[in-house]
Amino acid sequence: MPRQTKPKPLASKAAAQRADQSLSTHDTGPRVVDEVDTRYLQTLMGYNARRAALSIIEVFLERLAPYGLKPVDFSVMSTICHNPGVTSRQLCNTLNLLPPNLVGLIQSLESRGLIERKPHPHDGRAVGLHATPKGQALMVQAEQTATELELEKTAKLTPAQRKTLLALLQKIYL
Amino acid sequence: MPRQTKPKPLASKAAAQRADQSLSTHDTGPRVVDEVDTRYLQTLMGYNARRAALSIIEVFLERLAPYGLKPVDFSVMSTICHNPGVTSRQLCNTLNLLPPNLVGLIQSLESRGLIERKPHPHDGRAVGLHATPKGQALMVQAEQTATELELEKTAKLTPAQRKTLLALLQKIYL
DNA sequence: TATTGTTATACTCTATAACTATA
DNA sequence: TATAGTTATAGAGTATAACAATA
Numbered sequence: 001m002p003r004q005t006k007p008k009p010l011a012s013k014a015a016a017q018r019a020d021q022s023l024s025t026h027d028t029g030p031r032v033v034d035e036v037d038t039r040y041l042q043t044l045m046g047y048n049a050r051r052a053a054l055s056i057i058e059v060f061l062e063r064l065a066p067y068g069l070k071p072v073d074f075s076v077m078s079t080i081c082h083n084p085g086v087t088s089r090q091l092c093n094t095l096n097l098l099p100p101n102l103v104g105l106i107q108s109l110e111s112r113g114l115i116e117r118k119p120h121p122h123d124g125r126a127v128g129l130h131a132t133p134k135g136q137a138l139m140v141q142a143e144q145t146a147t148e149l150e151l152e153k154t155a156k157l158t159p160a161q162r163k164t165l166l167a168l169l170q171k172i173y174l
Numbered sequence: 175m176p177r178q179t180k181p182k183p184l185a186s187k188a189a190a191q192r193a194d195q196s197l198s199t200h201d202t203g204p205r206v207v208d209e210v211d212t213r214y215l216q217t218l219m220g221y222n223a224r225r226a227a228l229s230i231i232e233v234f235l236e237r238l239a240p241y242g243l244k245p246v247d248f249s250v251m252s253t254i255c256h257n258p259g260v261t262s263r264q265l266c267n268t269l270n271l272l273p274p275n276l277v278g279l280i281q282s283l284e285s286r287g288l289i290e291r292k293p294h295p296h297d298g299r300a301v302g303l304h305a306t307p308k309g310q311a312l313m314v315q316a317e318q319t320a321t322e323l324e325l326e327k328t329a330k331l332t333p334a335q336r337k338t339l340l341a342l343l344q345k346i347y348l
Numbered sequence: 349t350a351t352t353g354t355t356a357t358a359c360t361c362t363a364t365a366a367c368t369a370t371a
Numbered sequence: 372t373a374t375a376g377t378t379a380t381a382g383a384g385t386a387t388a389a390c391a392a393t394a
Contacts, residue, residue, distance in 0.1 A: 030295050030302055031259030036268040040256055040317065041249055045324050045336070046230035048343040049223050050245075054270070055347035056220035071224075072361090075215055082214055085205030089375055094210040096228065098363065103377060121204050125370045125375040128204055143214065150219050156345040162219070168339040169222040171330040173229035246384090263352060275385065277354060299352040299393045 045172065056153045063149045067142045068112070072097070074142060076105060077131065080115055081139045085128035087120065114138060219346065230327045237323045241316045242286070246271070248316060250279060251305065254289055255313045259302035261294065288312060 114135030288309030
């Protein structure tokens with residue numbers, strides 16, 4: 001189930017058309033565009049990172065749907081599994097989420113029996129989040145599926161390139 | 175105006191805590207998490223690409239606000255400027271947008287006097303989109319601002335690393 | 349019959365303000 | 372006074388179905 005219209009394969013014969021990349025062509029008459037020139041946008045990291053992320057997330061949504069997990073659910077569950085007792089506030093800070101948007105998500109995971117809320121040992125305001133055995137078992141499978149899917153989507157990259165790409169991306173947002 | 179809660183600086187002294195990354199710890203008691211371990215998520219390209227993209231887009235929204243352009247407006251305007259006569263359908267295919275979501279955007283740009291709609295030379299159904307002189311002038315400034323911002327956000331990267339990162343990202347979504 | 353552009357609309361995601369309980 | 376969690380709600384973004392005009 002494609003969520004977007006898929007770009008048609010470009011007619012490579014028309015590559016020679018795109019010669020003038022200047023912004024101010026001062027041309028006002030009607031014109032037919034044979035092949036769309038996106039060379040400027042492709043110099044922008046934000047554009048490329050967003051397109052790459054959406055490309056992966058599109059497949060992620062399909063493959064993880066059987067687990068009832070969307071990307072944010074997945075990252076929250078994974079972080080809880082790897083950090084038993086983590087609080088909502090810590091999840092927000094770590095994953096760049098807003099507290100109000102996490103409330104319903106946590107409640108949903110709890111009602112599905114994937115996590116448990118336990119009182120925080122030292123802070124009466126906070127609540128520690130723990131994955132149940134059911135939640136842990138689900139995430140073992142989900143993380144394996146996610147990792148497989150990621151390797152597929154980055155199949156054009158060598159392992160070294162993949163490692164490089166991860167490191168460079170982290171230099172931007174960390 | 176921060177749109178998200180900003181992660182607090184991590185106490186590096188606690189890095190030694192995160193030794194066991196296994197999913198099934200079988201621990202059920204209350205526990206305090208000192209530093210959140212996100213090492214698994216950081217192995218996922220989708221997670222890193224999305225975080226990097228959002229990190230850039232956050233600044234993009236601030237810096238491009240004076241031009242009245244959000245990321246999608248910007249990419250549409252830029253593509254129209256560099257491809258005079260491009261059609262809505264071509265924009266959708268190129269930028270991975272859905273036609274209904276582009277209608278209001280195009281109307282807004284037209285009512286602001288940034289673009290003009292002209293009949294397509296060969297196809298009576300299609301409409302060619304052209305940037306007005308006002309739109310072209312705006313985009314010269316906007317693209318310069320965007321490029322500057324991008325260089326700031328990728329300041330930790332060498333020019334060679336930046337080029338590598340762009341190329342690797344395109345190998346994922348193109 | 350297929351495609352371009354459009355309308356209407358629903359659903360999801362994201363953001364802000366304000367409240368409570370505790371530190 | 373400040374923080375953790377919550378509630379309510381508004382706004383933006385994204386999705387599908389269906390239609391008219393043209394190819």
